[in-house]
Every structure is written in structure tokens, then in C-alpha cells.
Amino acid sequence: MDAQFRRGILDACILAVLERGESYGYQLVKDVNSFIDITESTLYPILKRLEAANMLTVNSKEHNGRLRKYYQITDAGRERITELLKEWEEIIKVYQYITKERSEDND
Amino acid sequence: MTKVQYLDNLKSALASAGIDNPSLYEYYAEMLEDRIEDGMSEEEAVADMESVEKAVEAARLDMPVTTLVYDKIKDSHEKATQKGHGVLWIILAIIGFPVWLPLLASLFVIILSMYIALWAVIFSIYAVELSLGVSALGCMFLPFIGFFQHIPFVTVIGSIGCGLLLGGITILLWKPIIALSIAAIQLFKIPIRGIKKLFVR
DSSP states (O other): OOHHHHHHHHHHHHHHHHHTSOEEHHHHHHHHHTTSOOOHHHHHHHHHHHHHTTSEEEEEEEETTEEEEEEEEOHHHHHHHHHHHHHHHHHHHHHHHHHHHHHHHHO | OOHHHHHHHHHHHHHHTTOOOHHHHHHHHHHHHHHHHTTOOHHHHHHHSOOHHHHHHHHHTTSOHHHHHHHHHHHHHHHHHHTTOHHHHHHHHHHTHHHHHHHHHHHHHHHHHHHHHHHHHHHHHHHHHHHHHHHHHHHHHHHHHHGGGTOOHHHHHHHHHHHHHHHHHHHHHHHHHHHHHHHHHHHHHHHHHHHHHHHHO
8 A cells, every 4th residue: 555645544543543532552553453554663653743733632641650641632633534534535436436437448 | 572671672772773752762661561451461562562673763764864874874884894894894985985975965966856846836835825815905905095096986896806806716725725735745755755765774
């Protein structure tokens, strides 16, 4: 899969997981891994980028005697999901057009 | 490998790669702790984590190209010195000077020209937006001066209409222009990341 395309999908996946509620790094890896492969080193720059773009916020909370970082989606993050879904609708339309054209050519 | 060994290896690997990012280290430590808390043994948790090498390689991709090139040259010299070929490395570097310098210079010129092209595109996009906005204001407010100079009423109304139209276009174009700028920056990152990978691996 194209790296840029994959990055866009991963952004959407992480934001979609966070839309259900706040989460932490390892939980995000587990949740996103259930539908697309992601590693720690891939997740870290994505979280940093989304935080820089104000699409998520980070809070450190005490958990079992240590600090754990929790990520929360912001309104800008929710808007981004809406934008990405609109973009996907266009991609699906293009996909359907191409597959239809190809099947007609084959016939 | 135990948790402490993994984290020690990570810390020293990050330090030797010139990465001073405590939050990155804390991130990996947290990932490891969470795995253990999830029921894995220390060894299983370490085995489930990405290797230290991969973690450092990914972190290095966020460093500037100049740092990566410098580190690659330094690393190559250190490896040659360890094998006892340090002097030979320097001699070859001097002899190969007419070859590697133009190559290196052209690489930097390519990156610089891409950077200039990117900002030229962004600047021109915003220049169009600004000119539309200024034209809209001009069309809307200048006719009021015309009232005192006996400009026909129809021309004044037409001018205000054009101003409103241009103002509408300016507002409508604002979001697509921001999206286009972000897309241009994202597009610029693809070849830069490719160049960086040459010096990371």
C-alpha cells in the first residue's frame, strides 16, 4: 500500500478509535491492529502529528503507581474524520467507476 | 532479554544516534509496561516489541537530512577506523572528492529547489486568495467615492455586485486553499522521506 495513502488511513483509524473514548498507546496499537497492521514506531509519529494539528490532546494520569499517557480526540479530530469519510466516498465512487469500466471492457 | 536490558539498549541506541527525545523513550517504556500488565512475561513483552534497531531507525527518519548525511559519513569513517582502514578511508575520500562532492552538492540543490518550489506554490496560492479579497473590498468600497464624482448609479451598483461576488469566491476558496497547502506539504514529504531512507539504512 502506498505510504502516504496508508498514513491517511492510519490517521482516520486512530481518530475513530479515540472517538469511542480516550485511550493509551498500547490499547491503540491493539485496537488498530485488529483491522490494519501498526507498530509502535508507526504510531508514535502519527500521535505526535495529530497532537501538533490539535486533533488530539494528551494527559498523563497515574496508573498502578506509574504515569500513563491518555489520548483524547478534539473537535478538530472529529471534523477530520468527517472530511476523511467524505474523501472516501469519492474514492469509492472512482473505484466503482473503474471496476465497472474494466468489467465492461472484459465483456 | 529483560525489560531493563531492552530499555538500556534503547537508551544507548538513541543516544548514539544523536536522538535526544525523552518522550520517545518514555513512550516505549510505557508500551513495555502495558504489555507486562496485560499478562505477558518480561521476555514475551520484549519479544512482542519492535526491535531497538527498528525503533531507532523510525526515529531517525524524523531527523533533518543534513544530520543524517553527516552521521552516515561519520559512521562510515568510524567503521573503517575500527577495521584499521581509517587512513585509507581519508585517502579515498580525498581522491574521490571530485565525485562525491558534486553528488552531495546536487542532492542538496535538489532538496533546496524542491523546498523553494513548494513555498512558491503555497505563496502563489495565497497570493491569488489575497488578490481576490483585495479586489472584492476595492469593488465594494471604491464606488462610494464615485458618488461624489458623479459616476453613473448603474456602474456603482455593478461594482458593488462584483465586489460581493469576488468576496463570496474568496470565502468559498479559503478552505480548499488551506487543504491544497497541506496537500502540497504532504506531497513534499514523500521524496524527502525517500532521500532520508537512503541515509538511515
